[in-house]
């Protein structure tokens with residue numbers, strides 16, 4: 001099963017992915033935890049280029065192609081082999097980030113982004129996508145205060161981040177694999193909601209047994 005985490009800056013995705021991975025592992029599942037752009041040595045090198053604040057001149061299509069290149073490498077080197085081994089794969093951002101940021105934010109058409117997404121993922125679509133919602137202003141404030149250096153994408157304008165947020169909300173309206181989670185609470189409050197959704201889906205898919213508890217504290 002492929003589970004992706006999406007959302008604007010400051011929604012706490014990486015914390016949530018890490019907490020979920022730990023919780024599922026404690027229940028005996030083998031879990032792969034990845035992030036985009038990244039997840040392989042080559043993709044991490046591409047990440048450095050994308051996020052370097054020096055690269056202010058980067059053209060929107062160059063940006064899209066680099067995110068897609070990093071994705072292609074991660075899918076072929078890690079995601080497909082893990083899924084073939086029946087390992088649960090959790091990814092912090094995946095193809096929908098390109099639709100939200102390079103589509104919604106930069107204005108590249110959905111047709112172009114989706115075509116490239118299909119090409120680099122080999123048509124792979126997540127089984128479940130959790131959208132951690134937080135409004136753009138609050139998210140950016142949280143991002144600025146979390147002590148990590150602001151990268152080239154974090155440093156885009158508030159208007160850009162609002163367009164990204166809007167595109168995410170549009171995509172989530174499609175329903176299906178999308179589940180929206182309010183990310184305004186504390187990390188453990190948000191994690192409880194995340195775990196509830198994921199555990200139900202894993203039980204429905206027969207990956208977890210129905211009598212296994214939803215969380216450590218229950």
Ligand code: TMP
Nearest residue numbers: 036037067093094097098101102153154
């Ligand atoms: P993060 O690891 O802090 O979420 O940083 C990733 C940044 O890259 C974030 O600003 C979103 C952006 N991004 C895109 O613009 N397009 C993409 O396809 C992906 C995966 C990320």
